Amino acid sequence: MTADELLERITVDPSIFGGKPIIRGMRLAVEHVLGMLAAGDTPDRLLEEYSFLEPADIQACLAYAHRSVSGQQVEERFAGARLP
Numbered sequence: 001m002t003a004d005e006l007l008e009r010i011t012v013d014p015s016i017f018g019g020k021p022i023i024r025g026m027r028l029a030v031e032h033v034l035g036m037l038a039a040g041d042t043p044d045r046l047l048e049e050y051s052f053l054e055p056a057d058i059q060a061c062l063a064y065a066h067r068s069v070s071g072q073q074v075e076e077r078f079a080g081a082r083l084p
Contacts, residue, residue, distance in 0.1 A: 001056060007067070009060040021064060023057045033061040 011025050021030040028050060036046055043058045 001059070003063045003067070006056060006060040006063045009057055010064050023053070023060065026052065028053070030061045030064050033058060034065055037061075 009024050010021050010030060011023075012019050012021055013025060016022055016025075016027055017029050022028060023030065023033070033046060033053075037043070037058075041049075043055065046058060047053055047055065
């Protein structure tokens with residue numbers, strides 16, 4: 001999956017967490033996943049903790065963080081624009 005394809009998993013919904021980036025329109029913020037990884041949790045631990053989470057979701061969070069810190073623009077996708 002390309003970085004652009006991964007980033008399609010990151011959406012924004014103004015009614016969820018004040019419009020912070022979330023994963024696939026669900027109530028799991030990108031910053032929460034990144035915080036857990038930064039705290040030492042493994043991707044496997046996250047997948048166990050959140051049964052709806054997919055490995056590509058974790059990759060998408062990392063791709064989002066990379067684009068954000070590298071100064072690249074990250075296009076906001078609203079939660080209504082679901083993946084096929």
